[in-house]
Each structure stands twice: as structure tokens, then as C-alpha cells.
Amino acid sequence: xxxxxxxxxxxxxxxxxxxxxxxxxxxxxxxxxxxxxxxxxxxxxxxxxxxxxxxxxxxxxxxxxxxxxxxxxxxxxxxxxxxxxxxxxxxxxxxxxxxxxxxxxxxxxxxxxxxxxxxxxxxxxxxxxxxxxxxxxxxxxxxxxxxxxxxxxxxxxxxxxxxxxxxxxxxxxxxxxxxxxxxxxxxxxxxxxxxxxxxxxxxxxxxxxxxxxxxxxxxxxxxxxxxxxxxxxx
Amino acid sequence: xxxxxxxxxxxxxxxxxxxxxxxxxxxxxxxxxxxxxxxxxxxxxxxxxxxxxxxxxxxxxxxxxxxxxxxxxxxxxxxxxxxxxxxxxxxxxxxxxxxxxxxxxxxxxxxxxxxxxxxxxxxxxxxxxxxxxxxxxxxxxxxxxxxxxxxxxxxxxxxxxxxxxxxxxxxxxxxxxxxxxxxxxxxxxxxxxxxxxxxxxxxxxxxxxxxxxxxxxxxxxxxxxxxxxxxxxxxxxxxxxxxxxxxxxxxxxxxxxxxxxxxxxxxxxxxxxxxxxxxxxxxxxxxxxxxxxxxxxxxxxxxxxxxxxxxxxxxxxxxxxxxxxxxxxxxxxxxxxxxxxxxxxxxxxxxxxx
Numbered sequence: 001x002x003x004x005x006x007x008x009x010x011x012x013x014x015x016x017x018x019x020x021x022x023x024x025x026x027x028x029x030x031x032x033x034x035x036x037x038x039x040x041x042x043x044x045x046x047x048x049x050x051x052x053x054x055x056x057x058x059x060x061x062x063x064x065x066x067x068x069x070x071x072x073x074x075x076x077x078x079x080x081x082x083x084x085x086x087x088x089x090x091x092x093x094x095x096x097x098x099x100x101x102x103x104x105x106x107x108x109x110x111x112x113x114x115x116x117x118x119x120x121x122x123x124x125x126x127x128x129x130x131x132x133x134x135x136x137x138x139x140x141x142x143x144x145x146x147x148x149x150x151x152x153x154x155x156x157x158x159x160x161x162x163x164x165x166x167x168x169x170x171x172x173x174x175x176x177x178x179x180x181x182x183x184x185x186x187x188x189x190x191x192x193x194x195x196x197x198x199x200x201x202x203x204x205x206x207x208x209x210x211x212x213x214x215x216x217x218x219x220x221x222x223x224x225x226x227x228x229x230x231x232x233x234x
Numbered sequence: 235x236x237x238x239x240x241x242x243x244x245x246x247x248x249x250x251x252x253x254x255x256x257x258x259x260x261x262x263x264x265x266x267x268x269x270x271x272x273x274x275x276x277x278x279x280x281x282x283x284x285x286x287x288x289x290x291x292x293x294x295x296x297x298x299x300x301x302x303x304x305x306x307x308x309x310x311x312x313x314x315x316x317x318x319x320x321x322x323x324x325x326x327x328x329x330x331x332x333x334x335x336x337x338x339x340x341x342x343x344x345x346x347x348x349x350x351x352x353x354x355x356x357x358x359x360x361x362x363x364x365x366x367x368x369x370x371x372x373x374x375x376x377x378x379x380x381x382x383x384x385x386x387x388x389x390x391x392x393x394x395x396x397x398x399x400x401x402x403x404x405x406x407x408x409x410x411x412x413x414x415x416x417x418x419x420x421x422x423x424x425x426x427x428x429x430x431x432x433x434x435x436x437x438x439x440x441x442x443x444x445x446x447x448x449x450x451x452x453x454x455x456x457x458x459x460x461x462x463x464x465x466x467x468x469x470x471x472x473x474x475x476x477x478x479x480x481x482x483x484x485x486x487x488x489x490x491x492x493x494x495x496x497x498x499x500x501x502x503x504x505x506x507x508x509x510x511x512x513x514x515x516x517x518x519x520x521x522x523x524x525x526x527x528x529x530x531x532x533x534x535x536x537x538x539x540x541x542x543x544x545x546x547x548x549x550x551x552x553x554x555x556x557x558x559x560x561x562x563x564x565x566x567x568x569x570x571x572x573x574x575x576x577x578x579x580x581x582x583x584x585x586x587x588x
Contacts, residue, residue, distance in 0.1 A: 003334030007320065014322050079318030079378070082282040083335045084308035232286045 004093025025105040046201040061162035064145030126203035133200030136213035143220035241290035252440040263412035265431030266420035311384040317375025321364035368395040464531035470500030487512035
């Protein structure tokens with residue numbers, strides 16, 4: 001797992017994907033920070049983190065698009081799958097590399113809270129809750145993106161399909177209110193990423209939501225492993 | 235040691251590999267010969283655990299690849315058809331990654347240096363792989379297979395894309411490795427397999443067509459009744475041509491003679507075919523000596539792989555030479571150094587067999 005993790009981290013920065021991701025992440029979150037927090041003269045960051053949900057939705061596919069699709073296209077997966085390592089090590093190595101980059105991006109955003117602390121009084125527990133919410137959300141989204149990357153062979157297809165998939169997950173909320181069958185709308189509500197995430201931005205730390213994000217991440221990583229395993233039997 | 239028992243791979247309705255069994259002992263080089271699409275790569279992918287078999291068993295050093303894949307794979311070095319190279323890495327960076335990936339315990343610096351020396355990569359270790367030539371990429375692929383010094387090497391067409399000198403180097407290297415490792419290598423080039431391998435398995439349409447030592451197979455693949463001759467007459471003009479043709483036709487057992495193109499000034503090539511199992515080479519030589527002609531070239535026409543399969547499977551009853559077999563003229567200087575390669579088409583009239 002370590003070898004794959006280190007290689008992916010290196011590849012993020014030699015291919016430029018890492019720089020693009022980090023700079024766009026910093027730029028957009030900076031704009032949101034100015035508009036939603038500084039311009040409003042408030043220390044309430046819930047607006048900032050709500051906007052960042054949509055941003056992450058479009059940025060994470062860029063991070064995950066080539067993780068497995070390019071391996072298949074260039075036939076480098078042959079090297080990984082014939083090496084004496086398990087499928088979980090391959091998937092986890094790649095997953096944690098993407099997660100690490102996401103955490104680096106988040107730590108850049110953490111500078112904003114230091115600026116806020118300088119300018120006014122900050123409710124640290126709520127603010128940190130927001131960061132953790134973002135992290136949990138990211139860990140679930142990266143797993144979804146990695147899974148889409150495992151079933152595609154083209155980076156662009158992979159990115160677009162993951163964006164659509166994440167957008168569909170985001171739409172669960174607005175769609176559920178239109179579904180007339182009560183139990184379906186209930187299911188959709190309980191699967192909603194956005195409502196769970198916005199709870200955090202309001203300062204509510206909910207353990208079930210944490211479990212939800214982490215199990216989503218686990219589930220999609222499990223699917224990815226199954227996809228790799230299935231391909232051998234094709 | 236590799237043991238393959240009743241290996242079968244099915245893609246939907248298509249049988250890619252059908253009930254193959256063979257064994258390779260330690261210190262043996264096994265050549266896997268077959269035309270494109272015969273099932274060579276599929277078999278190799280199954281041996282290395284990249285794809286699974288539909289049925290059958292594969293034992294690598296006594297370990298079943300499906301039961302304990304990690305242990306079995308740690309014994310294998312694999313060079314696939316397309317080397318699995320991360321082209322944005324440097325050679326050193328990539329080999330170091332492979333070293334970690336294979337959880338190699340040998341001293342890193344010394345081991346990677348050895349592998350690079352063996353594959354003659356020492357001069358390009360800090361270069362980015364995508365900037366290397368195809369031959370170097372192939373060698374990085376081979377180096378990658380050698381990392382961790384696995385006892386079993388599986389090489390899928392290792393000399394593809396290399397120039398003739400590199401091919402000779404790689405063959406020498408494989409022969410050297412074959413003394414201490416178990417090696418399986420595949421190719422669709424017959425002379426390559428003959429040059430390197432102790433034992434040859436010929437595979438066609440997913441089944442083993444022949445399994446034997448190089449000598450046993452070689453018996454089946456000479457074709458001494460068909461040849462191309464280049465004869466220099468006494469006048470070195472077109473006049474010689476008819477005289478030579480009629481003289482050759484007078485030889486006992488000669489079936490067919492045809493003058494081909496003028497290859498050198500006033501000197502022609504002749505396509506010659508004798509009755510089956512008749513060797514006319516000595517008679518041709520005798521006539522030329524008698525008439526004071528010079529034989530500048532005598533080339534037995536090579537059998538194509540298809541011909542060999544046909545010969546092996548039908549016991550040598552019918553052999554047809556494909557008219558469009560490309561042949562290579564190798565020009566050498568007086569020291570035996572290769573100076574040029576020229577490809578040409580040998581034209582055998584299709585109706586000639588009748």
C-alpha cells in the first residue's frame with residue numbers, strides 16, 4: 001500500500017493535477033470566504049461551507065479521475081495486479097493519496113479561520129466541526145470518484161460521470177420533496193449527503209452522520225475492489 | 235518450477251485456451267511459440283494471476299496461484315506484452331517503486347544497480363521513461379521483472395521493438411538468466427525461440443500443437459526441397475537465364491524452376507522446387523561446377539508458422555509455402571559484422587504446386 005500511496009502522491013505533483021486541484025480549491029474558497037464572511041462582517045462560516053459543498057462536488061472528480069482509469073488504459077494495472085499485493089492495498093493506496101491531497105487543500109483553507117480569529121471572536125468548536133464535516137464529505141466523495149474511475153477507461157469520461165454521480169447524490173434532497181410515495185422520499189432523505197453535511201455547518205455534531213459518511217466511503221471502496229476482482233474473471 | 239494442468243480459458247463462447255498442460259523445471263527455458271491470437275498472452279496472464287482461468291490448475295513453485303496468489307506472485311517476475319511503465323517517472327524512481335511494490339528485502343541501492351547493469355540501463359537511470367526509445371522502455375520492462383530476483387520469469391515477447399544488436403543482447407541475457415531461473419518466454423518468431431530455448435511448446439488456436447526440445451521441433455521445420463538460388467552465368471547477361479533454367483530442369487527429381495528478378499547486374503534469382511523428400515542441392519552444385527557457373531546464394535525457403543503447424547499436425551504430408559512471406563537479406567562485411575537488413579518479397583507462384 002505504501003508504494004502505491006507514495007507513487008500516487010508523486011504523480012499528483014508531476015502531472016500537475018495536484019497543483020490545479022490545490023490552486024482552484026484555494027481560489028474558489030477564497031472568493032467564498034470574502035463574499036460570505038468578510039463582506040458580511042460576520043464570523044459565521046456556515047455560508048462559506050455551504051458554498052464549498054458545491055465546489056468540492058466538482059473538484060473531487062478531477063482528483064480521482066485518472067487514479068484507476070489511466071492504469072487500465074496504459075496497461076500499468078498489469079504490473080499492480082501481478083505484484084505480490086492484495087487488491088485492497090491497491091485501492092487503499094490510491095484512496096489515501098487522494099484523501100491526503102484533499103486534506104492539504106483543507107489545511108490551506110484553515111488559514112481563513114486564523115484570519116477570522118484575528119478579526120473577531122470565533123466559536124472554535126463550530127468552526128472545527130465544519131472542517132471535520134468537509135473532511136468526512138471528502139472521504140465519501142473520493143471513494144465514489146475512485147469507484148467511477150475503476151469502471152471507466154478514459155479520464156474525461158471518468159471525471160464527468162463522477163461529477164454527475166455526485167450531483168445526483170446532492171440532488172436527493174430537492175428530489176425527495178417531489179416524490180409522492182412517502183417511504184421512498186424517506187429513504188431518499190435518509191441518504192441525503194447535503195442535509196447531513198449542513199447539520200455540521202450549523203454546528204451540530206451528529207455521530208450517525210459521521211458513520212454515514214465513513215460507511216459510504218467503505219462501501220464504495222469495497223465496490224472498487226470488487227470491480228478489480230471481477231475484471232480478472234471476465 | 236511451473237506446473238500447468240488442464241488449463242482452460244473461455245471468453246463467452248470463445249475458447250481462448252483449451253486444456254493446456256505442461257511443466258517447466260528449474261533452470262529450463264521454455265519457448266512459447268504461436269501465431270498472433272493463438273492464446274500465448276492469455277496463458278501468460280493466467281500464469282501470473284492477472285486473469286483467472288475458467289478451469290485447470292497452475293502451480294508456481296508448488297503454490298496454487300488461485301489459493302495463495304500473493305505467495306505465488308512473489309515468485310514471479312513478469313514482463314507483459316506492453317511493459318507496465320509509468321512514463322512520467324524516471325527509470326530510477328520507477329524501479330524503486332517496483333522494489334517497494336514487491337516488498338523486496340535485498341539491499342535497495344546495490345540490488346537496483348545490479349538490475350540496471352544487467353539490463354544495460356546504467357546510462358539512463360535518471361531519465362524520464364517517456365523520453366526513452368522503445369528499446370530502452372522494453373529493457374526497463376525487463377528490469378522491472380528482475381527486481382526482487384524472482385525464481386520464475388515470464389516474458390511475453392521480450393524482444394519486440396528492439397534493434398538487431400539489442401535483440402542479441404537480450405537473448406544472451408535471457409540465456410544467462412535461464413541457468414538459475416525458470417523462464418517462459420513467448421514469441422511468434424521461430425528463430426528467436428530456437429536460439430534461446432531448451433524446450434519449445436507450440437500453441438495454436440488455444441491448444442498445444444507440439445511440445446519438445448528445439449532439435450525435435452527443428453526436424454519438422456526444414457524444407458530442403460524448396461529454395462531460392464542466385465546463380466552467376468558465364469556471360470553475365472540475360473542470355474544465361476534460359477541456359478541455367480533448362481540445366482536446372484534437367485536435374486532428376488526437379489519439379490519446377492522459374493527465373494525471378496535480376497538482383498545484381500546480369501545475375502538472376504531462380505525459384506526452385508523439387509519433388510518432396512528429394513534434396514537437389516548437391517546436384518545443383520555439381521551442374522554449376524561443371525558449367526563453370528557460380529552459386530552466389532542458396533536459400534531454403536523458410537516455413538511460415540502456419541506451415542509448421544500443418545506439418546506437425548499432419549505429419550508432414552502437405553506443406554504449402556505462402557507466396558508473400560517476407561524474407562530478410564542480411565548483408566555483412568568481411569568481419570562478419572551486420573551492415574544492413576533488406577526486406578524483400580519472395581514470389582512463389584501459387585499455381586506452382588500443382
